[in-house]
Amino acid sequence: MNKIIYILLAITFSFTTFSQETTGQDQRLEWFKDAKLGIFIHWGIYSVNGIDESWSFYNNLISYEDYMKQLNGFTASNYDPAFWANLIKESGAKYAVITTKHHDGVALWNSKFSDLNVVKKTPAGRDLIKPFVSNLRKNNLKVGLYYSLLDWSNPDYPNFKINTKRYDIDSDSIRWNRFVKFNFNQIEEIVDNFKPDLMWFDGDWEQTAEKWHAKEIREMLLNKNKDIIINSRLRGYGDYATPEQGLPIHKPKSKYWELCMTMNDSWGYQGNDKNYKTPYQIIRIFADVISLGGNLLLDIGPKQDGTIPEEQVNILQELGKWMNKNKQAIFSTKAGIPRDYFSGPSTLSKDGKTLYLFINGKPNGPIMLKGIINKINRIWVVGRGTKLKHEIKMKAWWSKIPGLVFIDIPDNVLDKYMTVIGISLDGEIQLFDNNKK
Numbered sequence: 254m255n256k257i258i259y260i261l262l263a264i265t266f267s268f269t270t271f272s273q274e275t276t277g278q279d280q281r282l283e284w285f286k287d288a289k290l291g292i293f294i295h296w297g298i299y300s301v302n303g304i305d306e307s308w309s310f311y312n313n314l315i316s317y318e319d320y321m322k323q324l325n326g327f328t329a330s331n332y333d334p335a336f337w338a339n340l341i342k343e344s345g346a347k348y349a350v351i352t353t354k355h356h357d358g359v360a361l362w363n364s365k366f367s368d369l370n371v372v373k374k375t376p377a378g379r380d381l382i383k384p385f386v387s388n389l390r391k392n393n394l395k396v397g398l399y400y401s402l403l404d405w406s407n408p409d410y411p412n413f414k415i416n417t418k419r420y421d422i423d424s425d426s427i428r429w430n431r432f433v434k435f436n437f438n439q440i441e442e443i444v445d446n447f448k449p450d451l452m453w454f455d456g457d458w459e460q461t462a463e464k465w466h467a468k469e470i471r472e473m474l475l476n477k478n479k480d481i482i483i484n485s486r487l488r489g490y491g492d493y494a495t496p497e498q499g500l501p502i503h504k505p506k507s508k509y510w511e512l513c514m515t516m517n518d519s520w521g522y523q524g525n526d527k528n529y530k531t532p533y534q535i536i537r538i539f540a541d542v543i544s545l546g547g548n549l550l551l552d553i554g555p556k557q558d559g560t561i562p563e564e565q566v567n568i569l570q571e572l573g574k575w576m577n578k579n580k581q582a583i584f585s586t587k588a589g590i591p592r593d594y595f596s597g598p599s600t601l602s603k604d605g606k607t608l609y610l611f612i613n614g615k616p617n618g619p620i621m622l623k624g625i626i627n628k629i630n631r632i633w634v635v636g637r638g639t640k641l642k643h644e645i646k647m648k649a650w651w652s653k654i655p656g657l658v659f660i661d662i663p664d665n666v667l668d669k670y671m672t673v674i675g676i677s678l679d680g681e682i683q684l685f686d687n688n689k690k
């Protein structure tokens with residue numbers, strides 16, 4: 254019997270994953286699923302003027318020549334990768350993703366394949382990726398590298414600015430293939446140099462999977478590292494979905510996903526953009542993300558000299574204190590229960606026997622939970638240990654509908670941001686459905 258199940262599983266597996274993989278997708282993505290929070294870093298010459306990364310010249314907000322003059326102002330003079338990695342650790346994140354090259358084509362490492370890099374073309378004059386990667390490793394953080402497939406600076410890349418094309422791929426396949434080769438070379442170069450745990454591609458929308466040779470890129474990456482994780486932006490050849498700047502309303506269909514989000518309205522450093530989300534708002538969004546089974550990739554944009562703006566440092570530190578207090582309800586949990594049962598975010602321990610509720614603001618009375626078939630063993634405030642009382646109401650002895658659970662949360666246990674409570678059940682959670690016979 255076991256053998257048959259095994260064979261069936263193996264057959265299903267071979268259809269849903271890529272044949273060259275030696276490690277299954279679930280296994281490869283295990284750390285990612287448990288990580289919950291990652292920090293995204295957009296660092297590049299756009300931080301000199303404080304303008305849109307790459308898009309500012311693409312959209313003609315600045316000429317290409319003036320955009321590239323920022324090379325002369327990019328110093329990295331106060332770059333402290335140990336501080337960066339420690340701050341990321343302190344935030345509670347388990348991984349970081351840094352821009353090795355954005356759409357403007359400026360590499361942050363010493364590329365053999367293009368002189369358009371910070372080592373050769375800016376006062377920074379050194380590889381900025383390697384020291385960051387080694388400090389992440391020291392802190393036991395996973396390493397993610399952002400790489401833009403498209404490169405608006407490369408003379409062999411067909412697109413330059415909006416409505417400005419260099420050439421048509423189909424009319425000059427030799428030129429396009431030169432670019433494809435270049436892309437493979439740079440991707441291989443960063444994978445060999447920095448051995449990332451995760452590759453975060455961007456810009457895939459400009460060409461098809463065939464044109465990018467997306468399948469071959471995936472194969473090359475997995476051949477080099479059988480455990481590597483790849484984001485979705487490889488024209489369908491990635492592992493997980495990447496909604497950008499939009500909090501999903503319903504639980505996404507994709508089993509693995511990560512919301513990438515800015516703290517203000519900019520990916521890179523823009524000193525005039527003071528529209529920061531508050532720590533409360535970020536925590537509130539984060540609770541929704543993990544409640545729906547995803548990760549949050551929260552972005553910071555360092556200045557040209559490598560300092561991280563104080564608003565961003567503050568958010569990471571506040572987040573970190575809250576994450577540390579509530580870690581039990583966050584890490585190694587899975588998506589929570591539908592909003593029909595509790596009108597707020599929730600998570601479940603992996604065994605489904607503990608339910609964590611994330612309380613929105615200051616309740617004006619006991620909170621209500623419904624449709625839980627299980628018996629409740631105990632309820633407590635996460636990160637504090639205080640036991641809480643509950644009452645069961647509306648439980649008719651002749652009805653199968655579970656009673657309503659009212660939980661009183663006294664003011665003195667409330668968190669500055671979101672209070673989390675743990676509910677230990679008598680077994681794996683069972684939800685009642687009045688529409689099911």
Ligand code: H79
Pocket residue numbers: 306455456458497513520
């Ligand atoms: O690096 C950050 C952004 O610069 C980059 N991704 C994050 C992480 C990014 N910005 N925008 N996008 C990715 C998506 C772009 C979508 C659009 Fe379009 C490009 C909208 C209009 C032009 C593609 C082409 C979608 C519609 C038309």
